[in-house]
Amino acid sequence: MNPVVEVRHLTKTYGKIDAVKDVSFKLEEGKIYGLLGRNGAGKTTIMHMLTAQLFATSGELKVFGQAPYENEEVLRRLCFIKESQRYPDIFRIVDVLESAASFFPNWDRAYAYALVEDFRLPLDRWMKKLSRGMLSAVGVIIGLASRAPLTFFDEPYLGLDAVTRALFYDRLREDYTEHPRTIVLSTHLIDEVSPLLEHVLVIRDGRLIVDEDADNLRGRAVTVMGPAAGVEAFATGKEVMDRQAFGGMLTMTVMAPGGEAVRRQAKELGLELSPVSLQQLIVRLTESPTPAKAVKTL
Numbered sequence: 502m503n504p505v506v507e508v509r510h511l512t513k514t515y516g517k518i519d520a521v522k523d524v525s526f527k528l529e530e531g532k533i534y535g536l537l538g539r540n541g542a543g544k545t546t547i548m549h550m551l552t553a554q555l556f557a558t559s560g561e562l563k564v565f566g567q568a569p570y571e572n573e574e575v576l577r578r579l580c581f582i583k584e585s586q587r588y589p590d591i592f593r594i595v596d597v598l599e600s601a602a603s604f605f606p607n608w609d610r611a612y613a614y615a616l617v618e619d620f621r622l623p624l625d626r627w628m629k630k631l632s633r634g635m636l637s638a639v640g641v642i643i644g645l646a647s648r649a650p651l652t653f654f655d656e657p658y659l660g661l662d663a664v665t666r667a668l669f670y671d672r673l674r675e676d677y678t679e680h681p682r683t684i685v686l687s688t689h690l691i692d693e694v695s696p697l698l699e700h701v702l703v704i705r706d707g708r709l710i711v712d713e714d715a716d717n718l719r720g721r722a723v724t725v726m727g728p729a730a731g732v733e734a735f736a737t738g739k740e741v742m743d744r745q746a747f748g749g750m751l752t753m754t755v756m757a758p759g760g761e762a763v764r765r766q767a768k769e770l771g772l773e774l775s776p777v778s779l780q781q782l783i784v785r786l787t788e789s790p791t792p793a794k795a796v797k798t799l
């Protein structure tokens with residue numbers, strides 16, 4: 502199957518700032534990707550290049566097999582949603598939805614209006630009078646109802662409260678199941694989106710340091726809890742990511758493949774094993790002083 506996106510040695514430089522450095526990856530059809538990394542890592546710059554809003558300094562970039570720049574055939578299959586989206590002053594919510602209908606070939610009008618009800622938005626209110634959360638909700642509705650074959654959400658849900666974010670994740674999961682497409686979620690709320698992610702790309706200082714199936718990644722580390730001596734014995738020879746002592750008990754998160762051998766070792770030592778969260782792993786990888794080594798150990 503041809504990849505939806507293929508990027509080779511992609512680089513974007515602003516004067517002396519290397520915003521994106523020699524990044525290569527592919528995005529496949531019908532998958533939800535997490536594009537993760539700390540502030541300023543280069544995530545938005547990558548998404549801007551993929552959606553033809555920014556030229557690359559060097560490298561190759563293909564979207565649906567073609568260069569995206571001024572390419573109507575490619576651009577009509579893309580949707581990019583960001584939190585700071587601006588709308589014309591003379592638009593109400595209904596006007597935004599109606600103009601989206603003419604823009605996105607797969608737009609589902611009935612679904613868009615059903616989402617307006619779900620998110621309890623006032624259709625006739627002027628966009629400039631909306632609260633931050635309402636503006637975010639309009640963005641996620643456009644992202645969902647566009648049904649674009651390649652949809653980017655660049656933290657558009659930051660303005661949403663926890664209940665509304667949960668609604669967004671539910672609707673995204675349901676709609677993606679019925680209408681599979683390629684979705685890229687860029688977010689700092691890794692634990693929240695983690696159940697949705699099938700593949701993870703982690704950017705650190707402009708470089709791609711992880712490009713891996715989400716379940717594989719989760720399986721790279723375990724959290725082990727029990728009497729301190731047993732936990733210390735378990736952790737011997739393994740890279741320790743986190744360590745918390747409480748009385749005579751110890752909890753450690755260590756880089757160790759899950760699987761039978763590790764489960765048996767923990768059982769013999771009388772320890773409890775639990776899976777590690779993607780957020781923990783990614784925080785560790787993006788904090789590590791030697792990212793190249795971090796990738797190798799993964």
Ligand SMILES: Nc1ncnc2c1ncn2[C@@H]1O[C@H](COP(=O)(O)OP(=O)(O)OP(=O)(O)O)[C@@H](O)[C@H]1O
Pocket residue numbers: 515518519520538539540541542543544545546547
């Ligand atoms: N137009 C620009 N001119 C100069 N530097 C820029 C420009 N746009 C981005 N940068 C720099 O490029 C780097 C990557 O920025 P980018 O916005 O891609 O990061 P990000 O991962 O999306 O961050 P965040 O999570 O904070 O949104 C940062 O150091 C940023 O300051």
